[in-house]
Amino acid sequence: MEKLELRYEGKAKRVYDTDQNEYFWVAYKDDATAFNGEKKGQIVDKGLVNNQLSALFFEEIEKAGIPTHYVKLLSDRDMLVHRLEMIPLEVVVRNIVAGSLSKRLGVEEGFVLSRPVVELYYKDDALGDPMVNESHVEAMGWASMDVAREIQAMGLKVNSILQSILVKAGIELIDFKLEFGVRDGKVYLGDEISPDTCRYWDIETREKLDKDRFRRDLGKVEEAYQEVYRRVKAVLA
Amino acid sequence: MEKLELRYEGKAKRVYDTDQNEYFWVAYKDDATAFNGEKKGQIVDKGLVNNQLSALFFEEIEKAGIPTHYVKLLSDRDMLVHRLEMIPLEVVVRNIVAGSLSKRLGVEEGFVLSRPVVELYYKDDALGDPMVNESHVEAMGWASMDVAREIQAMGLKVNSILQSILVKAGIELIDFKLEFGVRDGKVYLGDEISPDTCRYWDIETREKLDKDRFRRDLGKVEEAYQEVYRRVKAVLA
Ligand SMILES: Nc1ncnc2c1ncn2[C@@H]1O[C@H](COP(=O)(O)OP(=O)(O)O)[C@@H](O)[C@H]1O
Ligand SMILES: Nc1ncnc2c1ncn2[C@@H]1O[C@H](COP(=O)(O)OP(=O)(O)O)[C@@H](O)[C@H]1O
Ligand SMILES: [Mg+2]
Ligand SMILES: [Mg+2]
Incomplete structure (x- = not known):
């Protein structure tokens, strides 16, 4: 190759x-x-x-x-x-309130949601990735209603899959962002799934093991990335 | 009484x-x-x-x-x-881009949406009425998923009803906000439907006939409110 x-x-x-x-x-x-x-x-x-x-x-x-x-x-x-034809949306799934949702709803970081929240954002740096819903997606022609629903359902399924791995690694999955694309008329999960795009907290200590260490200058950034990788590799070995 | x-x-x-x-x-x-x-x-x-x-x-x-x-x-x-038990949500229906949606999507005011957009906002002045979706509504316990869907469907139906009246009055319905509540387990449309809660444009001149005249200091505010009332009354007489 x-x-x-x-x-x-x-x-x-x-x-x-x-x-x-x-x-x-x-x-x-x-x-x-x-x-x-x-x-x-x-x-x-x-x-x-x-x-x-x-x-x-x-x-x-x-x-x-x-x-x-x-x-x-x-x-x-x-x-x-x-190679995918990317859908210009970010699908965010949240189990616990953190980051922008904490500000949006006036709820403290760490609040346990009674069900996972699924959000759509229009991927556009100039607009600051605004939150949208299925009706915006269809009205603006970014994807059909069916595809908008499919990627949200896929997001919830990915949530369960990741949670079942991470719990064994002693990691709580707070939230994460996915991107999807289309190939031969079929929807595929694309992009990446990493400490850049997920929030991971140590289940016991509640220590942050993700990009929030960089965003908020918490130190031990590299160590956190390595630690998550080490633990997940061990679980899947 | x-x-x-x-x-x-x-x-x-x-x-x-x-x-x-x-x-x-x-x-x-x-x-x-x-x-x-x-x-x-x-x-x-x-x-x-x-x-x-x-x-x-x-x-x-x-x-x-x-x-x-x-x-x-x-x-x-x-x-x-x-008397209703109010649901703390605003249902906004939009046919044409204006106001906050113009900023959110970077689309000029007046852009004709290819289908009506339906949005939910959490009614909370302190938070600035943040936009939310059905999963937030259910996760936060503001209403069930079924009720969240029902009020959005009702919003779309009200859109058609209002449009069919207003077109005869020479008025284009740009967008509007509804509030709903529950009584004996049934969902009712509550609150008001007025130039405070809708955007109306004259179909011919595109002149604004709603609260935007007040928001944007366009003058002839009272005249606009009276004009809409006069025209709608004439259509329904
Ligand atoms: N399978 C794929 N096919 C085409 N593009 C992809 C694929 N996976 C990811 N991308 C795109 O690659 C680009 C580069 O990724 P990244 O550096 O994360 O970009 P960004 O700065 O937009 O987050 C992104 O636009 C992402 O959507
Ligand atoms: N049928 C009803 N039963 C109970 N409350 C209602 C009903 N209709 C409207 N309300 C509520 O009455 C309150 C007063 O209305 P308004 O002056 O428009 O308030 P706001 O400043 O919250 O917009 C609002 O909280 C509205 O939700
Ligand atoms: Mg990226
Ligand atoms: Mg009001």
């Missing part, structure tokens, strides 16, 4: 063409950004953790019957994926 | 007990507020227009099969309604 032209450079990954049209080469970066790009930095070996941890999760999700873009690892920091 | 103790005083109405427990006496005020109470003023005879215009709309909506709290007019500015 050859790495050819750079197709997109995002905040966390570079996406390259390959010599086969149906595949993309994804290279995970150590660059870290927060607050819509206002805060910038580096997290040593983040690319390595996010690539390999995402691979582990995608494998389990695929086994549970949800199509994912993951094909195989190409190196510590590189992954081969199916 | 007797007007007894003041139960709530809101920004636009006073709600009183009556000598019968199942009814409330609603007195419409001329007070006008905007931007979550930051801007304050008076619109002469707004209370009169909003009371009588709401009554006309509630009658048509009831005829079309949607239960409303409206019982009868008590005076120019007073209305008898069924």
